[in-house]
Amino acid sequence: MALLLRRFSKVMQRNALIKTYSDSGVRLRILPSTSCSYEDPVQIKVSGLTPRQHVEMRSHLKDDKGVVFKAAATYQADGSGEVDLSRHSSLVGSYTGVEPMGLFWSMKPDVPHSKVVKRDGSTPLHVHIEACSGGETLAKETNERHFASHGVRRVPVSDGRIRGTLFIPPGEGPFPGIIDLYTLGGILCEPRAALLASNGFVTLALALYGYQDMPKKIEKLELEYFEEALTFLQKLPQVKKTGVGIVSISKSGELALSMASLLPNVKATAWINGNIANVIFPLHYKDIVFPPLTVSMERITVTPSGVLDIRDALEDPMLKENHASVMPIERASCNFLFVVSEDDRNWNSAYYAEQASNILKAHGKTNYEVVSYPKAGHFLEVPYMPHYPSGIHAAVGQAVAFGGEPKAHADAQVDAWRRVLEFFKKHLDCDNGPFKSLLEPKRQLKDE
Structure with missing residues (x-):
């Protein structure tokens, strides 16, 4: 009662x-x-x-x-x-x-x-x-x-060492494939991958560590894991065999560059506020080891709001003694899109993109473009996602500044997303087959 x-x-x-x-x-x-x-x-x-x-x-x-x-x-x-x-x-x-x-x-x-x-x-x-x-x-x-439009399928992935989530567009395919790499921590970020699938890409949101049964703490990363993910994606019947794309942000930026430089079948790499050198963990591939850049604690400051500013904490990767940490992007044959926030307080991503461009240019390459946003912060997410100016950094263990002015950052997220989509549509063989119909304006999910 x-x-x-x-x-x-x-x-x-x-x-x-x-x-x-x-x-x-x-x-x-x-x-x-x-x-x-x-x-x-x-x-x-x-x-x-x-x-x-x-x-x-x-x-x-x-x-x-x-x-x-x-x-x-x-x-x-x-x-x-x-x-x-x-x-x-x-x-x-x-x-x-x-x-x-x-x-x-x-x-x-x-x-x-x-x-x-x-x-x-x-x-x-x-x-x-x-x-x-x-x-x-x-x-x-x-x-x-x-994030996922009508008909997009979400498939949890547990294949060998690979852990993540696969998003498959509606239709028979085959579709262009993308591996979505996020940042540190034992989480899997799916919204971007789901939105990419809604735009016609089979997308694998790939976990780095600490997810499900993966080790919670690690001492190194192995590029073979990412190589397995590339092979897994390329073998799917829904995925075109003409090469895959990689989208990355923050820590995963150098992982994307290492994949593009050392692994086959990478055709397009979108790098968002990343690094060109390895950081935090040693990165191993066969007999190659990329040591992490060292951190200069004296260059860490405290902002007026009381959070740490770690923008200049890392050693300069272009110094001779740090060259072993730099990804050999001159070996890559794919196309690059470097997306940069000039008010990135996590690290100096604008400088890293500039140096990446210089390396490629010095080797006679023209397979890159740089897009820069003056007042945007570190975490450039999908359009209209709330601004994230500071947060608990997984490597630091304390609150750090990520930068950005809210309005400028919001505008940058909209523009950067458009450019990322255009970049992949241009370089991932998207001009034929079922993908073409997916380029048309998407039907609303529910009528007013």
Whole structure:
């Protein structure tokens, strides 16, 4: 009986809320649909307000670790009683000015130094939007944002030593293949891999260590592991046999370069804020050992916010005594895309990209391009992902600065994602077969 009463109470409360929202005459719409791909922008409109009424727009999401991210911005309705985030300016709040997706990229966590964690790329993130005035909610709606589009298959991988998750586009294929490498720690980051599959690439999100039954702590990395992953991907019937792509960020940058330099069948490598030299662990391949760069503790400083700035902590890889740590990218035959954030505080990725370009140029190579974003920070994620300015560094064990100004960083994420897709479409034999149809605008997942 008590359970029935509680359920009845919840129903009555929900109905009361619905009645309150409908009685207000205010309507909040997310266009063109409340369900969309994570990479797609939406238009948020509120109607039924009093002309010139001030309204606070709020957003929040809860990630897979239970951390809540929030943003809020105040708007003034126009003469028709409407607020349209694609036309009207935020007056004050998490951001100001005309920012159609400001409620998404400006969200901040309620737990300091947190980034959005999404373990399963086949399920969406739900961003809840509210229009409030005088402390009351006038209207609300939820934007269901998918990483994997309709028909994309998620397949856990446990093959020999290989651990990760495979995302396969809909259709028979074969499709271009990509290995997605992330950064340190015992997590597997799936959103980018799922989005790549939604754009027509069979993508393997590959774990480095500490994932499932993999060792939690390691003393070295072996390139043979990544070679096995390349072989595994190339043998899949859904994958084209014309060479694979690699996308990397942070620590995985030099791993991507080592794969491109020493392993066969790598055709295109996208390097995002990485290094050109080995760091943290020795990297072994057959009889070759790449020692890690050493760290100069005296070059670590503390920011005004109290977190560490480790940007200049590593020794210069171009010094003669450090050449053994540098990846031999002059041996690579693939195409490179170096994506650089100039306000990267994790390390000097702009300098590393410059040196990589110099090495390739000195060997008569033209198989590279560099894209630079002046005010972006280290973690360039998929479009509209909340900015991650500081976090607990897996190698340092303390909070460090990652840099970036939120608005500039958000713009960089959108542009960098477009360039990465164009890069792989250009260099991974994407002009024929079923992939061509996937280049057309994606159908919305649910109608408005």
